[in-house]
Amino acid sequence: MSVPTDLTSELTKTAKIEDILTNPDVAHLIIHHHKVTSSHLLPGLEVQTKEAEDHIDIIVRLKENTILEKPVHMCFGMLPKDGVQKLNMDIVIGKNASIDILAHCTFPNGVSIDHIMDAKIVIEEGAKYSYFERHIHGDLGGVNVYPTAHIDLKKKSHFYSEFELLKGRAGLIDINYSVDCDDDSILEMLARINAKGDDVVKINEIGNLNGERSRGVLNSRVACRDNAKAEVKSVITASGSYARGHVDCTEIVQDNASVNAVPIVTVNNPKAHITHEAALGSVDSKQLQTLMAHGLTEEEATDLIIQGLLS
Amino acid sequence: MGILNVDNVSLKLSGKQILNNVSMDIWKGHVHAIVGPNGAGKSTLASVIMGLPGYRNHEGKITFEQKELNSLSLDERARLGMTYGWQEPARFEGLSIHDFIAAAAKDKSKQSINAHLDQVGLDPEKYAMRAVDKTLSGGERKKVELASILAMDPDLILLDEPDSGIDVATLEKMFDVIKILKEKGTTIILITHSLAVLKQADHAFLMCHGQVIEKNTADKIIPYFENNCMPCPHKNMPDIEEASS
Numbered sequence: 001m002s003v004p005t006d007l008t009s010e011l012t013k014t015a016k017i018e019d020i021l022t023n024p025d026v027a028h029l030i031i032h033h034h035k036v037t038s039s040h041l042l043p044g045l046e047v048q049t050k051e052a053e054d055h056i057d058i059i060v061r062l063k064e065n066t067i068l069e070k071p072v073h074m075c076f077g078m079l080p081k082d083g084v085q086k087l088n089m090d091i092v093i094g095k096n097a098s099i100d101i102l103a104h105c106t107f108p109n110g111v112s113i114d115h116i117m118d119a120k121i122v123i124e125e126g127a128k129y130s131y132f133e134r135h136i137h138g139d140l141g142g143v144n145v146y147p148t149a150h151i152d153l154k155k156k157s158h159f160y161s162e163f164e165l166l167k168g169r170a171g172l173i174d175i176n177y178s179v180d181c182d183d184d185s186i187l188e189m190l191a192r193i194n195a196k197g198d199d200v201v202k203i204n205e206i207g208n209l210n211g212e213r214s215r216g217v218l219n220s221r222v223a224c225r226d227n228a229k230a231e232v233k234s235v236i237t238a239s240g241s242y243a244r245g246h247v248d249c250t251e252i253v254q255d256n257a258s259v260n261a262v263p264i265v266t267v268n269n270p271k272a273h274i275t276h277e278a279a280l281g282s283v284d285s286k287q288l289q290t291l292m293a294h295g296l297t298e299e300e301a302t303d304l305i306i307q308g309l310l311s
Numbered sequence: 312m313g314i315l316n317v318d319n320v321s322l323k324l325s326g327k328q329i330l331n332n333v334s335m336d337i338w339k340g341h342v343h344a345i346v347g348p349n350g351a352g353k354s355t356l357a358s359v360i361m362g363l364p365g366y367r368n369h370e371g372k373i374t375f376e377q378k379e380l381n382s383l384s385l386d387e388r389a390r391l392g393m394t395y396g397w398q399e400p401a402r403f404e405g406l407s408i409h410d411f412i413a414a415a416a417k418d419k420s421k422q423s424i425n426a427h428l429d430q431v432g433l434d435p436e437k438y439a440m441r442a443v444d445k446t447l448s449g450g451e452r453k454k455v456e457l458a459s460i461l462a463m464d465p466d467l468i469l470l471d472e473p474d475s476g477i478d479v480a481t482l483e484k485m486f487d488v489i490k491i492l493k494e495k496g497t498t499i500i501l502i503t504h505s506l507a508v509l510k511q512a513d514h515a516f517l518m519c520h521g522q523v524i525e526k527n528t529a530d531k532i533i534p535y536f537e538n539n540c541m542p543c544p545h546k547n548m549p550d551i552e553e554a555s556s
Contacts, residue, residue, distance in 0.1 A: 284401065285364070286401040287403055289363060289364070289401075290397060290400060291414065291415070292385045292389065293361060293386075293389050293394050293395040294389060294394060294415035295386060295390045295415050295463065296386060296389075296414060296415060297386050298386065300414075304410070304414055305403060307410075308403050308404060308405035308406030308407075308410070308442070309404050309405050310405065311405040311406070
């Protein structure tokens with residue numbers, strides 16, 4: 001493998017976050033392959049890493065009552081065209097603490113790359129954890145992404161996650177998230193993926209609304225073109241009294257692509273309630289005609305509609 | 312010769328005659344109304360003129376600026392300088408009002424787009440980055456459509472039931488915009504069964520049962536429409552001879 005010497009600079013430049021490196025108020029962690037190339041922490045935020053040949057362990061602790069005002073940037077990536085990056089993450093967000101993480105998963109040259117993340121996340125009582133994962137891939141479609149996470153939401157905690165891949169080829173995306181929700185906790189998950197070529201997208205999200213008054217929303221927005229395929233399985237089980245859940249799948253299918261969406265909603269408590277809605281198919285004809293009546297070609301109109309849906 | 316000429320246009324949908332030998336000349340820079348009761352064929356005619364999918368298999372000829380439209384698709388007609396404002400415009404999840412307007416604007420600058428939002432009574436600070444989605448009221452959505460039309464600066468606009476689903480204040484704003492467009496020399500066709508909208512027009516075509524039964528200045532059509540069409544118990548079957556006499 002040929003790796004540029006200044007990995008941090010290359011990765012952050014590709015992710016367009018170079019300015020964070022010199023900002024003392026913004027925490028960051030940059031990992032190329034299985035090596036930490038740069039980090040900067042703030043009071044209350046502890047990160048320990050253990051580098052190995054075939055993986056890296058990342059332990060993140062946010063102390064009780066620590067509120068990080070600005071998002072923490074984590075950049076995980078590989079610049080070579082092939083290889084495996086495996087991240088084992090162990091995250092605990094202390095009581096009443098709050099953190100927003102912007103994760104930039106950067107694989108601009110990937111031809112045969114596996115990006116594997118295995119995360120265990122505990123969000124303690126009253127804490128808030130927001131994780132925005134933006135993928136930056138090249139146009140070659142050779143990046144296989146396997147994010148797996150189990151999230152334990154304690155009482156009155158809040159978990160928000162967003163997975164985004166809008167530019168470059170998706171390759172293979174295989175998301176497996178499961179979340180257990182205690183009393184009064186809130187779960188929100190959104191995946192926004194633009195798939196083309198022969199990309200394959202698999203989303204398997206599970207929300208267990210075990211606690212009283214727990215709430216959960218699973219959203220997916222996937223656009224598939226060419227020969228891309230997507231399978232979206234969204235599972236919500238409401239067992240707690242007054243638990244409320246919702247599944248919303250909106251997937252656009254163009255060309256020879258195909259999408260399979262399976263919302264599975266289970267209610268085990270007569271005081272709980274779950275709803276789901278799904279819209280799969282081509283672009284809405286009235287939307288298309290509205291934009292074409294403004295002079296856009298069908299292709300331009302379709303692109304704009306998809307851009308909006310995935311924005 | 313007008314800017315738009317509809318010549319003996321007939322259309323059957325599912326075996327039913329919806330338009331029957333409709334002819335009309337639309338004059339450049341004037342406001343026209345196509346008026347008539349529900350089911351008269353007004354919106355169908357607008358769809359045929361604009362070339363919406365499913366409405367292009369008609370008899371007769373339509374020309375815009377002396378160019379025959381029959382073989383042109385919806386977007387090709389729009390690029391000639393025509394556009395269509397829907398009775399209920401589509402909503403777009405995630406698409407900002409700014410991006411929606413900019414997509415077809417002649418001047419895509421933020422300043423220009425904000426100016427058009429101001430013209431229709433929408434504060435750009437509050438609205439430019441909002442989505443064109445279900446969170447907008449019917450009136451707000453129509454104002455966004457009008458701002459978009461202003462930004463497109465077309466030569467001819469078809470507005471289908473512009474008063475539908477909006478309050479009086481929004482309707483007044485819409486009439487203001489129609490005046491602005493007319494002053495710029497834009498040709499406007501209002502599709503309506505509303506007397507208030509009809510009163511904005513210079514010329515009117517009275518339609519019933521798929522036919523144009525009267526063409527005249529709007530002030531001549533208004534009394535007939537008010538006295539005969541509005542109270543007519545058989546809305547789609549008036550006495551054509553009486554109207555023409």
